Amino acid sequence: xxxxxxxxxxxxxxxxxxxxxxxxxxxxxxxxxxxxxxxxxxxxxxxxxxxxxxxxxxxxxxxxxxxxxxxxxxxxxxxxxxxx
Amino acid sequence: xxxxxxxxxxxxxxxxxxxxxxxxxxxxxxxxxxxxxxxxxxxxxxxxxxxxxxxxxxxxxxxxxxxxxxxxxxxxxxxxxxxxxxxxxxxxxxxxxxxxxxxxxxxxxxxxxxxxxxxxxxxxxxxxxxxxxxxxxxxxxxxxxxxxxxxxxxxxxxxxxxxxxxxxxxxxxxxxxxxxxxxxxxxxxxxxxxxxxxxxxxxxxxxxxxxxxxxxxxxxxxxxxxxxxxxxxxxxxxxxxxxxxxxxxxxxxxxxxxxxxxxxxxxxxxxxxxxxxxxxxxxxxxxxxxxxxxxxxxxxxxxxxxxxxxxxxxxxxxxxxxxxxxxxxxxxxxxxxxxxxxxxxxxxxxxxxxxxxxxxxxxxxxxxxxxxxxxxxxxxxxxxxxxxxxxxxxxxxxxxxxxxxxxxxxxxxxxxxxxxxxxxxxxxxxxxxxxxxxxxxxxxxxxxxxxxxxxxxxxxxxxxxxxxxxxxxxxxxxxxxxxxxxxxxxxxxxxxxxxxxxxxxxxxxxxxxxxxxxxxxxxxxxxxxxxxxxxxxxxxxxxxxxxxxxxxxxxxxxxxxxxxxxxxxxxxxxxxxxxxxxx
Numbered sequence: 001x002x003x004x005x006x007x008x009x010x011x012x013x014x015x016x017x018x019x020x021x022x023x024x025x026x027x028x029x030x031x032x033x034x035x036x037x038x039x040x041x042x043x044x045x046x047x048x049x050x051x052x053x054x055x056x057x058x059x060x061x062x063x064x065x066x067x068x069x070x071x072x073x074x075x076x077x078x079x080x081x082x083x084x
Numbered sequence: 085x086x087x088x089x090x091x092x093x094x095x096x097x098x099x100x101x102x103x104x105x106x107x108x109x110x111x112x113x114x115x116x117x118x119x120x121x122x123x124x125x126x127x128x129x130x131x132x133x134x135x136x137x138x139x140x141x142x143x144x145x146x147x148x149x150x151x152x153x154x155x156x157x158x159x160x161x162x163x164x165x166x167x168x169x170x171x172x173x174x175x176x177x178x179x180x181x182x183x184x185x186x187x188x189x190x191x192x193x194x195x196x197x198x199x200x201x202x203x204x205x206x207x208x209x210x211x212x213x214x215x216x217x218x219x220x221x222x223x224x225x226x227x228x229x230x231x232x233x234x235x236x237x238x239x240x241x242x243x244x245x246x247x248x249x250x251x252x253x254x255x256x257x258x259x260x261x262x263x264x265x266x267x268x269x270x271x272x273x274x275x276x277x278x279x280x281x282x283x284x285x286x287x288x289x290x291x292x293x294x295x296x297x298x299x300x301x302x303x304x305x306x307x308x309x310x311x312x313x314x315x316x317x318x319x320x321x322x323x324x325x326x327x328x329x330x331x332x333x334x335x336x337x338x339x340x341x342x343x344x345x346x347x348x349x350x351x352x353x354x355x356x357x358x359x360x361x362x363x364x365x366x367x368x369x370x371x372x373x374x375x376x377x378x379x380x381x382x383x384x385x386x387x388x389x390x391x392x393x394x395x396x397x398x399x400x401x402x403x404x405x406x407x408x409x410x411x412x413x414x415x416x417x418x419x420x421x422x423x424x425x426x427x428x429x430x431x432x433x434x435x436x437x438x439x440x441x442x443x444x445x446x447x448x449x450x451x452x453x454x455x456x457x458x459x460x461x462x463x464x465x466x467x468x469x470x471x472x473x474x475x476x477x478x479x480x481x482x483x484x485x486x487x488x489x490x491x492x493x494x495x496x497x498x499x500x501x502x503x504x505x506x507x508x509x510x511x512x513x514x515x516x517x518x519x520x521x522x523x524x525x526x527x528x529x530x531x532x533x534x535x536x537x538x539x540x541x542x543x544x545x546x547x548x549x550x551x552x553x554x555x556x557x558x559x560x561x562x563x564x565x566x567x568x569x570x571x572x573x574x575x576x577x578x579x580x581x582x583x584x585x586x587x588x589x590x591x592x593x594x595x596x597x598x599x600x601x602x603x604x605x606x607x608x609x610x611x612x613x614x615x616x617x618x619x620x621x622x623x624x625x626x627x628x629x630x631x632x633x634x635x636x637x638x639x640x641x642x643x644x645x646x647x648x649x650x651x652x653x654x655x656x657x658x659x660x661x662x663x664x665x666x667x
Contacts, residue, residue, distance in 0.1 A: 013357035020353070025197075028335040037477045042338035044509050048272050052472070053331050053342025054501035055440040057523040058384045058601045062504050064592060065172055066519035070393045071584050072168050073160070073516075073667055076150040082158035083250040 103559045112372045115302035117567030120379025124571060127599035131590060134179045143585040146171045158247055159257045162235050165264065174589050177598030188287050189602045191328040194337070202329050203284045210279040217276035224266070224273040231263040264512040292321045295606065299372060309366065316367030319360075323613035324606065326350050340472055340502045343605075344440050344612050345465045348458050351616015360617045368614040370454055375564040377607035378448055378533075380600045381441065382571030385530040386579050386591070393520040394663050396655035400495050401524035404647045408436040409532070412640035420632050420639075425544060426452035427459065429536060431633055434460040435640045437532055438525045439468060439498025444608065445533040449562055450540045454615045455623050461612075463637045464498045472502040476509050487664055490514035491652035494521030496644050513667055517656075530572045537565045 004012075032042045045052055050062055057063045108114050136142075146167040153164040176182060192202035201209075238259035242252040296317040300310040307313070327346035330336055336346075354360060360368070390398060409432050416428035426447070433446035440461050447457040475497065479489035490507050493514075497503045500522050507518030541560040575596070579587035627633065656664045 009358045013353065016353045016357055020349075024330070024333060024335060028339065032335070032338060035473075038473050041473055041476065041505070041509055045338050045505050046334065047269065048505070048508055049275060050501060050505045050508060052337055052340035052501040052505045053345075053499070055342065055344065055438070055499045056381065056384065056601075057389075057500045057519070057526045058592070058597050059605065060501050060504045060519070061597075062508065062515065063500060063519040063523055064588070064597065066504075066507075066516045067389060067523050067592075068172055068584075068588050069168060069516050070397075070520040070667070071588075072150065072171075074391070074394050075584065076147075076154040076164070077663075078154045078157055078159050078161075078164070080155055080157040081247050082253065083248050 107563075109305050111563070112302065112306050112369075113375060113563035113567075115306060116372065116375035116379050116564045117570075119298065119302060119376050120382075120567055120571065123380060123603050124383050124575075124595070124600055127595040130181060130185075131176045131179075131594035131598060134176065134181050136174050136176060136179065136589060139174055139586065139589060142174055143171060147585070157239075157243070157253075159253060160260065161239055162232065162260060162263070165260070171585055172588075174585075175598075176590050176594030178593075182594070182598045185599060185602070187282075189291065189606075190282070190284055190287065191343075191605070192284065192325060192332050193282070194332045194334065195329075196334040199329055199333075202332055203288075205279070205282050207281045210281050213279040214277045217273065217279075221270070221273040221277045224270040228263065228266040228270040231259075231266040235259040235263040261512060268508070268512065288325060291606070292318065295321065295610070299369065299376075302372060303369070306372070307366075312363070312366040313369070314367075316361075316364030319364040320367050320610055320613050320617065323347060323350050323354065323617060324609040327609060327613060339469050340499065340505070341465065341469070342440075342499070342501065343609050344461055347609050347612035348461065348616040348619075351613050352458075352619055352621065353616075355617050355619060356621045364617070368618045370611050370614045370618065371448070373607050373611035373614060374444060374448055377604045377611060378445060379564060379567040379571055380604035380607065381445070382530065382568035383575040383600055384596050384604075385527050385568075385572040385576075387527060387530075387572065387576040388580050388584075388587075389527050390524050393517065393524070393667075394660070396491070396652075396660050396663060397521055397524050399655045400491050400648060400652050401521050402528060404495060404644070404651050405436050405525055405528055408640060408644045408647060409433060411643060412436060412636065415639060416632075416636045420636055422632055422636060423629075424453075424456060424627070426450050427456040427627060427633065428636065430456050430460040431463065431636050432640060433529075433532055433536070434464050434498065435467075435637050436644055437528055438500065438522065439464045441526065442529045442532060444611075445529045445568075446536050449533045449537040449565060450544070451562065455619055455627055458615055458619060458624060459627050459633055463633060467637065467641060468497060468499045468502045471497045472506045476506045479510060485657070486511045486514035487517050487656055487667060488649075488652055490517035491521050491656055492645075492649050494518035495525065495648035495652065496641070497522075500526065517667060530569060533565055534569060537562050 032038050048062075051060050054060050057067070149167040150164055153161045153167070177186065193205070195201040235256070238252075238256040242249065242256040245252050247253060296314050299317070300314050303313040304310040324343075324347060327343045327350055330346040330350070331341065331343040390402070412432040412435065413428055416422040416432060417425065422428040429450050430443050430447045430452045434440070434443035436442075437446075443457055443460040443464065446452070447460070471493075475493050476489070478484075479486070479492070484492075489510055490513065493506050494503050494517060497506060500519070503518050503522040504515065507515035538557070538561070541557045545560055546556075575591060579591045582590055
């Protein structure tokens with residue numbers, strides 16, 4: 001890449017940025033809008049504000065609550081009277 | 085004959101590694117440990133000196149309510165959940181010092197069309213957003229209140245029947261579940277009316293200088309040239325900021341494309357178009373950043389989390405995962421004949437354990453090339469996005485029980501964020517199961533990294549026919565893994581000794597989420613930016629030859645999907661149905 005002239009390198013950089021821009025602001029939303037299952041999930045992600053892009057459990061706030069809840073469920077497992 | 089044997093021996097390259105005391109201050113593995121532990125120690129000092137007031141008394145009060153409610157009804161009552169929520173709200177990171185740290189180390193915020201919104205928000209803009217979100221919040225609040233009344237009514241009816249009527253009990257449970265879902269909606273809506281003004285530019289500049297100096301200390305001893313490192317660090321940090329910015333874009337959040345993918349992509353674009361400038365190349369310390377981040381990640385590998393959901397969770401995460409990992413690796417070697425063992429291992433770990441975090445740990449443990457890590461993360465990203473959308477649709481379409489669906493998604497979707505979104509999309513219970521299974525899998529990366537490091541030191545790197553001695557294993561062993569494991573053991577012991585409530589408040593929601601995790605996120609982001617800036621597309625293309633990595637991922641993931649579903653069904657519906665009915 002460094003063998004190419006600066007102008008060519010700048011043009012290819014700008015062209016790649018344009019492609020990314022088109023994917024983020026045109027193709028991305030279009031795919032969501034045209035796929036009903038995706039639209040529903042996408043709306044849910046916006047509403048719930050879950051950190052979908054994070055990869056470890058400590059990065060996602062809701063996982064902390066899920067873990068604490070699961071642990072409490074084991075420690076304080078309901079055992080009250082039920083149907084015979 | 086003897087002559088031939090002697091000649092043959094002289095042809096064999098005797099590969100001997102070595103260690104010396106000076107490694108302690110000259111090798112990046114040790115510097116990763118020193119710097120990682122410095123952060124963990126500072127975090128522990130800060131948070132243990134700022135405990136939430138009357139923490140123990142508050143836990144005791146809520147636990148008494150939960151004990152009483154657990155004995156009163158055969159299902160989790162409204163009061164049980166309210167006591168649980170009250171406990172969850174006690175977090176060390178919510179102390180004034182915790183909030184100050186969070187504010188200072190904040191990464192770029194969410195935005196939709198104007199990237200400047202990620203860095204600066206005025207009071208007027210915040211007020212406008214709050215005003216716009218208020219009607220939705222009021223609506224969500226009213227709906228949650230109505231659902232709570234309905235849940236209490238249904239619960240009362242079940243109670244009046246002495247909890248002996250199975251139909252009334254089921255109706256009460258369903259009503260409580262609806263209330264929980266609406267309560268979660270209310271909570272999300274509430275966050276949207278709490279916008280505040282911010283300006284992240286000064287703090288980001290301070291962070292850039294701070295992180296630069298932090299790693300320059302290590303570079304001074306490792307390489308002797310901290311100045312050149314500091315010169316180029318600005319570019320790596322700028323790419324990291326750009327990647328956090330793109331990950332915060334609204335549509336990208338919907339796709340689940342996080343900072344790791346963006347950091348690699350932006351770095352790749354720069355290095356393969358304009359070209360990474362020579363003055364910045366010294367700052368591309370991929371391994372130094374990644375190993376320091378991994379030592380910090382070690383503290384987040386809390387072994388007591390394994391029992392969070394009881395035996396079913398252990399079976400789904402800790403039996404299926406190693407089986408899939410080993411089978412996929414053998415399949416890659418024997419059937420697909422992957423050209424690179426390290427690439428095979430990184431993809432197998434990435435797909436079977438927990439995506440990007442496992443890929444990073446596996447790559448560092450088996451000394452994989454940066455292009456191999458890039459490829460594994462790319463594959464994981466694509467399949468995570470697809471599975472996050474497709475799996476909930478399949479579960480809903482087939483009428484699969486949500487707890488089974490949650491366990492299935494938790495065991496198979498790579499990224500935790502995507503698992504949480506897909507689980508929460510189904511139901512509160514599906515979320516709890518999915519997220520907990522994923523968390524248990526996350527913990528498995530400690531064992532995975534250690535196992536891979538040992539396997540590589542004893543089997544893969546050893547010359548065939550050459551006996552590997554204990555000292556030789558020590559010389560070859562990636563030392564940062566020891567820091568990773570030590571951090572894990574120390575924090576696991578601390579968590580256990582505090583008990584689950586105080587451990588959650590002080591360790592999970594204090595030192596880790598309030599401090600070390602923030603550093604770890606930045607360090608991983610820097611390492612991904614450095615990977616992108618140092619990678620050539622042509623080298624990457626070579627690894628994808630014949631589509632073998634894709635075939636390996638697809639085959640391994642198919643096995644993972646089948647085994648996880650079978651194991652989840654057996655554990656949650658055949659062997660332990662009692663636990664499942666009360667989750």
